[in-house]
Amino acid sequence: MKLYGFSASNYYNAVKHLLLAKGLDFEEVKEYPSQNEDYLSIHPLGKVPALVTDQGPMSETDIIMEYVDSLSDPKFFPTEAFEKAKCREIMKVAELYIELPARRNNGEVLIGNPRCETAFREARPLMEKGFKALDTLCQPSPYLMGDKMTAADIFVRYALVVGNMVAAKVYDWKPLDEYPALKAWSKMMREDAVSQKVDQDSQAAMQDLMEYFAQFKK
Ligand SMILES: N[C@@H](CCC(=O)N[C@@H](CS)C(=O)NCC(=O)O)C(=O)O
Structure with missing residues (x-):
């Protein structure tokens, strides 16, 4: 593959x-x-x-x-139908109501382009709902769906990379401070060996990404 x-x-x-x-x-x-x-x-x-x-x-x-x-x-997706649906529900909430609205500000955050006022105005209310919904759906113990890591943990971890970055840089806001259980889960996921390898590769790729983004600077 x-x-x-x-x-x-x-x-x-x-x-x-x-x-x-x-x-x-x-x-x-x-x-x-x-x-x-x-x-x-x-x-x-x-x-x-x-x-x-x-x-x-x-x-x-x-x-x-x-x-x-x-x-x-x-397996990282639950096999039982209801549990699988709940896993997908968590993933979808993180994507639709946190990651996607947040990334509308990526031009400002990653490229340094002028603020898009519409994105700035519209993203945060959705993200606030998204974080609250995530907290409602998940009671980490220690993983989002219980004692085993599932696809929800993996997907949400990377959705929140953009969510947290945009929240901090655009809104001077740390959403996870409002949700201690999610914050502890996020720290635990960061310490996972695979996360560390992925994060290291990501850091190493950052300079190249900045050079790629330069062509989109307005
Ligand atoms: N819905 C897609 C989203 C993927 C996505 O937006 N990837 C970004 C990079 S992190 C991208 O390709 N952006 C360029 C574009 O949107 O044209 C998925 O789940 O894979």
Whole structure:
């Protein structure tokens, strides 16, 4: 399997974390988002990550994670239907109501572009609801769904990379200070051996990312 993307991408890192945690063989292929025809044949929107398997390519992080999880044990998605739905619910809340609104401010935070006032105004109320919903859905003990790490822990960890970064840099806000149980969970996840490897690779890729972003500076 080949994982296309770049090591500072939070979505890429969610898939990479799962592949590493499962001990599966994969090759990392560095790719920035691109509208090149070649890459569009792998990812129909030109985003990252994409996974290329013997059967063909696949996009969308949560879909890729579910596919990867089906390949071997141990499983990171619950197998029982209700538990699996709850796992997906946690992932979706983090994506739709924290990560996606937060990333609307990425131009300001990552590239240094002028503030987008609409994004600035609209993102925070949604993020506040998103963090509250996450806290309602999860009572970490110590993982989000109980005593085993699930795909929810992995996905949410990387969704919150953008959520926490934007909250701090744009709103001077530390959402996890309002939710001590999530804060303790976040610290525990940061200490996980796979997280540390993924974070190290991400740090090492940062300079290259900044050079890539320079072309988008307004
Ligand atoms: N819904 C996609 C989102 C992936 C995504 O937004 N990736 C970012 C990099 S972290 C990207 O490719 N951005 C470029 C773009 O949106 O065109 C997924 O779940 O994989």
